[in-house]
Amino acid sequence: MFDETDLPKKKSDLLADLAREDLDRLSIADLDERIAGLEAELARTKAKREGAAQFRAAADSLFKK
Numbered sequence: 001m002f003d004e005t006d007l008p009k010k011k012s013d014l015l016a017d018l019a020r021e022d023l024d025r026l027s028i029a030d031l032d033e034r035i036a037g038l039e040a041e042l043a044r045t046k047a048k049r050e051g052a053a054q055f056r057a058a059a060d061s062l063f064k065k
Contacts, residue, residue, distance in 0.1 A: 026034065
């Protein structure tokens with residue numbers, strides 16, 4: 001029915017794949033690009049977490065009345 005390669009990877013698999021990636025083959029420019037991409041993803045993830053925390057706090061205050 002479904003091919004497992006069509007399914008999204010688990011987040012732990014994505015992080016493990018990223019950690020196993022061979023960095024020796026990357027140039028300084030490639031490493032700088034990778035760092036910028038990872039920093040952008042980190043900022044996006046932190047912003048999402050902050051939004052979720054604010055939403056949770058608003059919901060908690062609404063239902064605690």
